[in-house]
Amino acid sequence: MSERKAVHPYHHPAGGWGALKALSEHLIEQRIPIKGANTLRCMNQPEGFDCPGCAWPDPKHTSSFEFCENGAKAVAWEATAKRCAPEFFAEHSVAELATWSDYDLEMAGRLTHPMAYDGATDRYLPVSWSKAFSIIGRHLKALPDPNMAEFYTSGRTSNEAAFLYQLFVREYGTNNFPDCSNMCHEATSVGLPHSIGVGKGTILLEDFDKADCIFIFGQNPGTNSPRMMTNLRDAARRGASIISFNPFRERALVRFQAPQSPIEMATLSSTQISSRLYQVRVGGDVAVIKGLMKVLVDEDAAARERGEPAVVDWDFIHDHTHGLDDLVSDLRATQWTDIERYSGLSREDIEYAAQAYMKAERAIIVYGMGITQHRRGAQNVQQLANLALLRGHIGREGAGICPVRGHSNVQGDRTVGITEAPSGEFLDRLESCFGFKAPREHGHNVVTALEAMIRGDAKVFIAMGGNFAAAIPDWQLTQDALKRLDLTVHISTKLNRSHLIHGRDALILPCLGRTEIDVQATGPQSITVEDSMSMVHASAGRNQPASEHLLSEPAIVAGMARATLGQSSVVDWDGFVGDYDRIREAIEAVLPIFEAYNARIRVPGGFHLVSTARERVWATPSGKANFLVFDGLGEDPNNDDPETLWLSTIRSHDQYNTTLYSLSDRYRGVYGQRDIVFLNQFEMEKRGLADGERIDLVTASTDGLERRVRNFRVVGYSFPNGCCAAYYPETNPLVPLYAHDPLSFTPSSKGIPVRIERTSANVTDESPHQD
Numbered sequence: 001m002s003e004r005k006a007v008h009p010y011h012h013p014a015g016g017w018g019a020l021k022a023l024s025e026h027l028i029e030q031r032i033p034i035k036g037a038n039t040l041r042c043m044n045q046p047e048g049f050d051c052p053g054c055a056w057p058d059p060k061h062t063s064s065f066e067f068c069e070n071g072a073k074a075v076a077w078e079a080t081a082k083r084c085a086p087e088f089f090a091e092h093s094v095a096e097l098a099t100w101s102d103y104d105l106e107m108a109g110r111l112t113h114p115m116a117y118d119g120a121t122d123r124y125l126p127v128s129w130s131k132a133f134s135i136i137g138r139h140l141k142a143l144p145d146p147n148m149a150e151f152y153t154s155g156r157t158s159n160e161a162a163f164l165y166q167l168f169v170r171e172y173g174t175n176n177f178p179d180c181s182n183m184c185h186e187a188t189s190v191g192l193p194h195s196i197g198v199g200k201g202t203i204l205l206e207d208f209d210k211a212d213c214i215f216i217f218g219q220n221p222g223t224n225s226p227r228m229m230t231n232l233r234d235a236a237r238r239g240a241s242i243i244s245f246n247p248f249r250e251r252a253l254v255r256f257q258a259p260q261s262p263i264e265m266a267t268l269s270s271t272q273i274s275s276r277l278y279q280v281r282v283g284g285d286v287a288v289i290k291g292l293m294k295v296l297v298d299e300d301a302a303a304r305e306r307g308e309p310a311v312v313d314w315d316f317i318h319d320h321t322h323g324l325d326d327l328v329s330d331l332r333a334t335q336w337t338d339i340e341r342y343s344g345l346s347r348e349d350i351e352y353a354a355q356a357y358m359k360a361e362r363a364i365i366v367y368g369m370g371i372t373q374h375r376r377g378a379q380n381v382q383q384l385a386n387l388a389l390l391r392g393h394i395g396r397e398g399a400g401i402c403p404v405r406g407h408s409n410v411q412g413d414r415t416v417g418i419t420e421a422p423s424g425e426f427l428d429r430l431e432s433c434f435g436f437k438a439p440r441e442h443g444h445n446v447v448t449a450l451e452a453m454i455r456g457d458a459k460v461f462i463a464m465g466g467n468f469a470a471a472i473p474d475w476q477l478t479q480d481a482l483k484r485l486d487l488t489v490h491i492s493t494k495l496n497r498s499h500l501i502h503g504r505d506a507l508i509l510p511c512l513g514r515t516e517i518d519v520q521a522t523g524p525q526s527i528t529v530e531d532s533m534s535m536v537h538a539s540a541g542r543n544q545p546a547s548e549h550l551l552s553e554p555a556i557v558a559g560m561a562r563a564t565l566g567q568s569s570v571v572d573w574d575g576f577v578g579d580y581d582r583i584r585e586a587i588e589a590v591l592p593i594f595e596a597y598n599a600r601i602r603v604p605g606g607f608h609l610v611s612t613a614r615e616r617v618w619a620t621p622s623g624k625a626n627f628l629v630f631d632g633l634g635e636d637p638n639n640d641d642p643e644t645l646w647l648s649t650i651r652s653h654d655q656y657n658t659t660l661y662s663l664s665d666r667y668r669g670v671y672g673q674r675d676i677v678f679l680n681q682f683e684m685e686k687r688g689l690a691d692g693e694r695i696d697l698v699t700a701s702t703d704g705l706e707r708r709v710r711n712f713r714v715v716g717y718s719f720p721n722g723c724c725a726a727y728y729p730e731t732n733p734l735v736p737l738y739a740h741d742p743l744s745f746t747p748s749s750k751g752i753p754v755r756i757e758r759t760s761a762n763v764t765d766e767s768p769h770q771d
């Protein structure tokens, strides 16, 4: 990969020909132009597989092929012709591989054999599946307490594999389920139930066709859920007002050219998406939301004085909510000068946005990581719920709250039991269906699992997918702790950093991907997934497996369970693996919302899981939806130093979490480099920095530890004052483990106070970065 380093603005609309060109380059790089293209045609089709990219729903999974650049890249990444076989591991020691870039590691291709780490040669050597399982069983059985093992899940795992996984782990005896969603939408899962009784969104895709106003807070659909652009484009063309709050002027939030539209493609025309895009300060969202609500309640009071129609929905508020008085007192006490200072926006801008919201009969509030990954992420989410509740926008056609989930089945994994804090009701049903005693003590999430590893209390780490070592915060502390474990196990499709940051014993277990045919005792199997809008549907792979030695994720769980629990297990593991319908029957028995599961997934498009809030049934202790107060406006009361910048760690257009497709970020006009920090001219001048200069970023830590990344280039960019941005995962060493939301334990990846220092690195890379 030899892209020239450059930064120059991208003037084209997002999508369009640029997207098609990028995809064809990617297919060639994966050496699969023909096969890839065929595979792509089966994606999101009634008989095909669910896109392994994001969790955005499809129009009933019944539509004709819908082009999505990044979905296609995710598929091609899995369907690559490259293989990472035992010969590869024989050639390269782990110490050598540790010096490779993340990009090069995954470019080695699909894993083909189970591998076990050999300390004598510092290499991974092939191992039989039965030996691999017996190593796992030996370690787990040797632990004096099952709570000394941690069982991670990444959100690509199917409902079937996730359900079996939690069954195995709970029969073994722990609720230690750190999950990728702990670093992602946990603020939604924890924050939203206090507001509206459910920790999920309340809209369906068809609501997008009816909304006349859409607010998008901290979410980048053109990159992370590109199929959403079709819905936004249609809404914009209908005249709905779309208003975005984002520190970046993200290209797709500004203009989009639909690859589906022959006219736009042929005439090189495009659609304006956001009627306004406000460059809010990093962590400034609560100030904006409070400002919006303040306008609403003030305008309402004024309207009522004038005898005009109310601005807030009083009928809804009286019948369905609780706590408005406290919220109004808080809004009255909040000063505009503070709102402007924290948000970085003017009162006029916020008033303009509030007017658009007030005029709308049906509004949808969309949000992503810009809201959740903060010190007060769960409370941020609750403020958005307040905003929706004020106008009665929950449980009404064309209106609602729309958290956009990340991984394609992260929501489903949670639904079927991957949680460190299961309800008593769920455990009761598990016990009555299976007849074992489920552990009641709550287990570890990502942050508390890492703390247990650092203390030395955790000894075994098993990961169902993902790239834990790279995705987690505070590498210096946390990666060091991972290396001190007795055993690390990774069920993976590709080589990644986590395989190299390993315990004394270490296993890599290669599994089938979603695009591949999964044949078990009763024939080819399908799996099921739940999207961001709680639609559950089936997915069946079409490609031949990357290697004959791969096992499916359910088969790997069963192998681990048999080796660990032995004859004493009450679960018929072979029966489950032989026929995934039986797993779904068990899910239905434990979770009644999956009633008629097997029948309903055979209907094209699948089915919708009940959402009580959508029906205006409030599953809260008060039986009402709650207005909740956020104390103050700030991200972190401990840090108000004017010299520090708030760093947000972000994704490029060409990455899927820790997977890098290239070093470029086309829509932001960045090519061939990722070691950069985006900073505006004012902040550069204030510090005497020139464009392209090399600097170190240093966290303003409160625990005395130095957290530093070296030798980043300054890129002058349109960005709010007092803030900067740089790519994840390269900047994860800067995110302190302690800097997490105390309610949801979400690491504050989008709000880290940092200082800029002259570089301490001894590097003489003077290649020009600016065209």
Ligand SMILES: Nc1nc2c(c(=O)[nH]1)N[C@H]1C(S)=C(S)[C@@H](COP(=O)(O)OP(=O)(O)OC[C@H]3O[C@@H](n4cnc5c(=O)[nH]c(N)nc54)[C@H](O)[C@@H]3O)O[C@H]1N2
Residues within 6 Å of the ligand: 053, 054, 055, 070, 184, 217, 218, 219, 220, 221, 223, 224, 225, 245, 246, 247, 248, 250, 280, 281, 282, 283, 284, 285, 367, 368, 369, 370, 371, 404, 405, 406, 407, 648, 649, 650, 651, 653, 655, 656, 657, 658, 750
């Ligand atoms: N192609 C691709 N698709 C993906 C992924 C991927 O990496 N690549 N990842 C998947 C996963 S797991 C997830 S969770 C989602 C993530 O999808 P998103 O939620 O879109 O996540 P990010 O790109 O991290 O950040 C979102 C936006 O928040 C803005 N932002 C940063 N800080 C703030 C802030 O303080 N306030 C506001 N208002 N905005 C802010 C950033 O500029 C960015 O535009 O996408 C999923 N889909």
Ligand SMILES: Nc1nc2c(c(=O)[nH]1)N[C@H]1C(S)=C(S)[C@@H](COP(=O)(O)OP(=O)(O)OC[C@H]3O[C@@H](n4cnc5c(=O)[nH]c(N)nc54)[C@H](O)[C@@H]3O)O[C@H]1N2
Residues within 6 Å of the ligand: 106, 154, 155, 156, 157, 180, 181, 183, 184, 185, 369, 373, 406, 407, 464, 465, 466, 467, 468, 471, 472, 473, 491, 492, 493, 494, 495, 496, 511, 512, 513, 514, 553, 649, 650, 651, 656, 657, 658, 659, 728, 729, 731, 732, 735, 749
């Ligand atoms: N600083 C900072 N940190 C962050 C974030 C951020 O914005 N900033 N975002 C956070 C978020 S939102 C998330 S979700 C996490 C992501 O954390 P993870 O989910 O742990 O990471 P991924 O990069 O998605 O995992 C990629 C790996 O998954 C494996 N894989 C891919 N497909 C499959 C499959 O079908 N089965 C199995 N078993 N394995 C598979 C491959 O081996 C691949 O290398 O990172 C979090 N960390």
Ligand SMILES: [Mo]
Residues within 6 Å of the ligand: 180, 183, 184, 185, 405, 406, 407
């Ligand atoms: Mo995520």
